[in-house]
Amino acid sequence: MRTPNRDRRGPAFAALCAALVILLAAIPAAAALSAEYVVLPNGTTYRAAIDVTDVSRYEFAEIGIMGENVPLQVADVQLTVNGSAYQYNWSRPWGAPSSIEFPKGNYTISYLAPLRNNNLQATFTRPYQVNVTLPQEFAVSNPLLAGISQGANITRQTDNTTIVQWNKTAGFNVRFYDPWHEELLWFFLQFMGILVLILVIIPYMLSFKKAE
Structure with missing residues (x-):
C-alpha cells in the first residue's frame, strides 16, 4: 500500500530542519567579532x-x-x-x-x-x-x-x-x-566616622543626659 504524500511531510520537514541547523552552524556568526x-x-x-x-x-x-x-x-x-x-x-x-x-x-x-x-x-x-x-x-x-x-x-x-x-x-x-586607592578610601571612611562621632553622636548623647 502506498503511503499518501501528506503522511511523508513530517519526516521530510524534520530532515529539512536538521539540514538547516547544520548549515547555520557552519556559517560564521556575523556578530562574532x-x-x-x-x-x-x-x-x-x-x-x-x-x-x-x-x-x-x-x-x-x-x-x-x-x-x-x-x-x-x-x-x-x-x-x-x-x-x-x-x-x-x-x-x-x-x-x-x-x-x-x-x-x-x-x-x-x-x-x-x-x-x-x-x-x-x-x-x-x-x-x-x-x-x-x-x-x-x-x-x-x-x-x-x-x-x-x-x-x-x-x-x-x-x-x-x-x-x-x-x-x-x-x-x-x-x-x-x-591597593593604594583602596587604603585611601578606608582611611577617608574612618576619618568621616570619627567626625560623625565627635560632631553628632557625642553631642547628642550629652544633650540627652542633660535632659534627664
Missing part, C-alpha cells in the same frame, strides 16, 4: 587587538568629553590575518585622528595606547565580544572605587588577574583601582 584589551602592569598603557571585517581603513580615536572623536596616540600598530602581517599606509591629518589604509578585507588590528586615570572605554559600530584583562595589582570588586558598564561578566583568575567580558556590546567602560 572580538576585541581584546590587556592592561599592562604599570596601569598607564594597554594593548588592544580588534577584529574588523570588510573594511579598508581604520581610525585611531577615543571618546572626548562631549562625545567627539579625539586623536588616540598609538604605537606598535600591527595588521594581521591569521597571524600573518600585512602592510598598511598611514594617514596623519593635522588636528584629526590618524588612520591606516589597506586592501579591503577582514583583519585583526593591534596596537599599544596610553591609559589615564585607571579608566578604559571604547565604542563600536556593531556588537563585539569584548574581553578586558587586568593585571593582579588592579581590582574592580569595590563598587565605591570601580565602575563597569552593564552586562559584564567578571572573573578573578587563580593568578589574581581579573577578566571582564561582554558577550555582545556596542561599547564598554571599565574603571579599576589599585
Whole structure:
C-alpha cells in the first residue's frame, strides 16, 4: 500500500530542519567579532587587538568629553590575518585622528595606547565580544572605587588577574583601582566616622543626659 504524500511531510520537514541547523552552524556568526584589551602592569598603557571585517581603513580615536572623536596616540600598530602581517599606509591629518589604509578585507588590528586615570572605554559600530584583562595589582570588586558598564561578566583568575567580558556590546567602560586607592578610601571612611562621632553622636548623647 502506498503511503499518501501528506503522511511523508513530517519526516521530510524534520530532515529539512536538521539540514538547516547544520548549515547555520557552519556559517560564521556575523556578530562574532572580538576585541581584546590587556592592561599592562604599570596601569598607564594597554594593548588592544580588534577584529574588523570588510573594511579598508581604520581610525585611531577615543571618546572626548562631549562625545567627539579625539586623536588616540598609538604605537606598535600591527595588521594581521591569521597571524600573518600585512602592510598598511598611514594617514596623519593635522588636528584629526590618524588612520591606516589597506586592501579591503577582514583583519585583526593591534596596537599599544596610553591609559589615564585607571579608566578604559571604547565604542563600536556593531556588537563585539569584548574581553578586558587586568593585571593582579588592579581590582574592580569595590563598587565605591570601580565602575563597569552593564552586562559584564567578571572573573578573578587563580593568578589574581581579573577578566571582564561582554558577550555582545556596542561599547564598554571599565574603571579599576589599585591597593593604594583602596587604603585611601578606608582611611577617608574612618576619618568621616570619627567626625560623625565627635560632631553628632557625642553631642547628642550629652544633650540627652542633660535632659534627664
